[in-house]
Amino acid sequence: MGVKSIETRHHEERDAFFAGLRRLSRRSFVKLAGISAGAALARGVVWPHGFQLVEVAGADVGGAEPGGKGRPSFTFAYISDTHLYPRKLNDRFVRAILKAVDDVNSLDPQPDFVFFGGDLAQLGQTDELDLGNEILKTIKAPVKMMVGEHDWFFDMGEHWRGLFGPPQYSFDHKGVHFVTIMSVQEKDFWTARGMTPMQRMLTVAGLDNGLQSRFEVGEEGRRWLEDDLKKVDPKTPVVVFSHSPLYKYYRAWNFWTEDADEVQAILKRFDTVTVIHGHTHQLLTNHIGNISFHGMLSTAWPWPYAPEGLPKLTVQMNRADPFNQFDGCGDGTFGVSEGGLVDALYNLWDRNPVTVRASYVTSNGAKDAPPATKLASY
Amino acid sequence: MSRTSKVLLVSLPLLVLGGVTIARSGSQTPQHQLPESRDGNVVVGLCDGKTTAEIPGVKPGETPTREQAQAVSDTLMAEWRRKNPDAHWDDPSVKLAQAETGGAPGGAATGSEAPSGAAQPPPPHAPDAAAPETQEGHTYGAFTDRDQQIWQAATDRFVAEGKRIFHSADLLGGTIGVSCDMCHPDAANTHPETYPKFQVQFGRVALLRDMINWCIENPVRGKPLHDDDDRLKALEAYIIASRKGVPLDYGKH
Numbered sequence: 295m296g297v298k299s300i301e302t303r304h305h306e307e308r309d310a311f312f313a314g315l316r317r318l319s320r321r322s323f324v325k326l327a328g329i330s331a332g333a334a335l336a337r338g339v340v341w342p343h344g345f346q347l348v349e350v351a352g353a354d355v356g357g358a359e360p361g362g363k364g365r366p367s368f369t370f371a372y373i374s375d376t377h378l379y380p381r382k383l384n385d386r387f388v389r390a391i392l393k394a395v396d397d398v399n400s401l402d403p404q405p406d407f408v409f410f411g412g413d414l415a416q417l418g419q420t421d422e423l424d425l426g427n428e429i430l431k432t433i434k435a436p437v438k439m440m441v442g443e444h445d446w447f448f449d450m451g452e453h454w455r456g457l458f459g460p461p462q463y464s465f466d467h468k469g470v471h472f473v474t475i476m477s478v479q480e481k482d483f484w485t486a487r488g489m490t491p492m493q494r495m496l497t498v499a500g501l502d503n504g505l506q507s508r509f510e511v512g513e514e515g516r517r518w519l520e521d522d523l524k525k526v527d528p529k530t531p532v533v534v535f536s537h538s539p540l541y542k543y544y545r546a547w548n549f550w551t552e553d554a555d556e557v558q559a560i561l562k563r564f565d566t567v568t569v570i571h572g573h574t575h576q577l578l579t580n581h582i583g584n585i586s587f588h589g590m591l592s593t594a595w596p597w598p599y600a601p602e603g604l605p606k607l608t609v610q611m612n613r614a615d616p617f618n619q620f621d622g623c624g625d626g627t628f629g630v631s632e633g634g635l636v637d638a639l640y641n642l643w644d645r646n647p648v649t650v651r652a653s654y655v656t657s658n659g660a661k662d663a664p665p666a667t668k669l670a671s672y
Numbered sequence: 673m674s675r676t677s678k679v680l681l682v683s684l685p686l687l688v689l690g691g692v693t694i695a696r697s698g699s700q701t702p703q704h705q706l707p708e709s710r711d712g713n714v715v716v717g718l719c720d721g722k723t724t725a726e727i728p729g730v731k732p733g734e735t736p737t738r739e740q741a742q743a744v745s746d747t748l749m750a751e752w753r754r755k756n757p758d759a760h761w762d763d764p765s766v767k768l769a770q771a772e773t774g775g776a777p778g779g780a781a782t783g784s785e786a787p788s789g790a791a792q793p794p795p796p797h798a799p800d801a802a803a804p805e806t807q808e809g810h811t812y813g814a815f816t817d818r819d820q821q822i823w824q825a826a827t828d829r830f831v832a833e834g835k836r837i838f839h840s841a842d843l844l845g846g847t848i849g850v851s852c853d854m855c856h857p858d859a860a861n862t863h864p865e866t867y868p869k870f871q872v873q874f875g876r877v878a879l880l881r882d883m884i885n886w887c888i889e890n891p892v893r894g895k896p897l898h899d900d901d902d903r904l905k906a907l908e909a910y911i912i913a914s915r916k917g918v919p920l921d922y923g924k925h
Contacts, residue, residue: 298875379848379849383848383849384848384849384850385848386848386850386891416849500839500853501853501854501857502853502857502858503839546858547857547858595854595855595891596855597855597857598855598856598857598860598861600860601858601860613861615873616855616883616886616887616891617873617886617890619891669925671861672861672863672866672924
């Protein structure tokens with residue numbers, strides 16, 4: 295064990311740095327942070343959560359108006375894709391969701407609510423969903439739930455609905471209309487093959503399992519969405535939550551919604567629409583017409599970028615270190631401006647966070663680009 | 673065999689007619705029965721299964737010098753070429769063009785169809801009245817489309833077995849329900865073409881199999897596989913097959 299890897303040295307240095315921090319007053323903390331974090335200080339660095347110096351969303355969000363009036367009128371946080379097995383089988387994913395819960399609970403100021411992005415469970419089992427439910431109860435802010443395919447295809451959502459209610463719902467918050475839709479319906483591939491519920495679940499749980507159907511909102515879901523949006527003024531900012539990306543990224547892995555074009559058409563008459571989705575476990579950005587899209591991070595594992603179809607606007611997050619459970623994973627915060635523009639802060643664990651500003655997305659990449667990728671996909 | 677005979681492997685692949693079995697530890701590979709030397713010397717067999725020669729003055733259990741080994745190899749090859757005067761044989765001066773043409777455009781062959789590896793059959797080697805004249809009488813080239821299909825099918829089965837293991841926490845010997853595909857769908861981001869390379873986290877140069885075993889021990893929480901384990905070989909086969917066409921680029925970070 296003579297040679298220390300750069301990882302080991304990095305962790306030792308970091309531990310020493312934070313051990314030092316705990317002994318400091320707030321004033322000298324800022325000084326130390328300034329020395330260590332350099333340029334980040336210029337934008338107002340605080341210490342909200344985790345062990346990284348994090349730019350608070352409130353420090354400089356609403357980027358569409360860099361003049362300054364774009365301060366967020368509110369923020370909400372998210373946790374997504376926790377993929378829990380029972381605790382006895384797998385404590386690793388449990389540790390990860392607990393870390394995310396600590397993160398959101400230590401946000402100061404607290405977010406208006408915490409959104410859960412789906413795939414709470416790995417195989418839709420009662421004990422997995424119950425475990426997740428118990429853990430999410432410890433979140434201080436109100437929690438809004440979304441379903442993922444891993445929660446659904448064992449019992450077709452029965453236990454999940456019992457715990458969390460209908461998968462499609464909407465609410466209004468500080469002038470923004472929020473809609474959560476169920477975008478991971480699949481056409482029946484199991485009956486003809488005589489599959490058991492567990493076989494069906496395992497098929498859907500395999501990202502590269504081509505047996506399953508493609509995700510869709512479906513006719514009924516789209517009709518519900520149309521109905522829900524009927525009463526909403528086109529000037530009202532709309533935020534849509536969906537588990538799968540509401541566009542066509544990579545079909546083979548269901549980074550995809552089969553009826554995405556139809557859903558986008560329903561959203562067309564609104565001035566400002568933001569879609570926030572789970573499932574892809576990576577920093578992901580897209581802009582189609584009036585719609586901005588942001589992917590959420592997973593707490594369990596990062597997915598590699600697909601071999602084709604990556605939206606041009608996406609600045610890839612650096613490849614994850616396989617030797618570090620938490621690298622490439624995380625949670626995040628969204629800052630919503632008065633006009634309903636949404637800045638996405640990716641709180642990547644064990645790395646500097648990345649903010650993808652609304653101004654970057656709505657200018658189609660002309661302004662406020664996030665930091666460039668250092669380690670792109672192979 | 674009453675005496676130990678050494679079989680020197682010369683660079684001619686062994687021809688096996690009628691099918692190939694999956695590489696399997698401990699399975700029987702065909703043995704070349706060698707005649708005994710009257711003087712009790714070491715007898716060396718060529719991989720055609722027929723040609724033999726002895727190394728004068730070297731007895732079983734003794735190691736020939738490099739010069740003696742080279743001499744017996746040259747003898748065997750000269751004998752083979754004498755017996756096969758029409759055979760096509762590349763002399764050592766011919767340099768192999770490896771990966772220079774860069775493989776398939778676009779690189780990433782990670783589509784869902786990748787593991788089947790159903791490549792287009794190459795032009796036929798068997799004599800065909802309608803086909804233009806090709807060089808014949810060449811042992812190495814004496815195989816048919818059917819042979820190739822059998823070989824391809826055997827290879828595909830091996831790759832498919834690797835895919836099965838890759839997707840199964842149980843077959844990997846995992847204890848926490850995690851399998852390879854959970855982070856590497858279609859073996860994405862396994863980049864076998866970049867090994868060997870210096871793996872910073874190990875502090876040494878690693879091969880693909882080192883990383884496979886690291887993943888089995890850590891995220892998968894199983895026991896590392898022995899170098900000779902069929903599962904490790906099959907996993908390597910699947911991972912490499914998924915990157916068909918990507919140029920080798922060892923050492924890349």
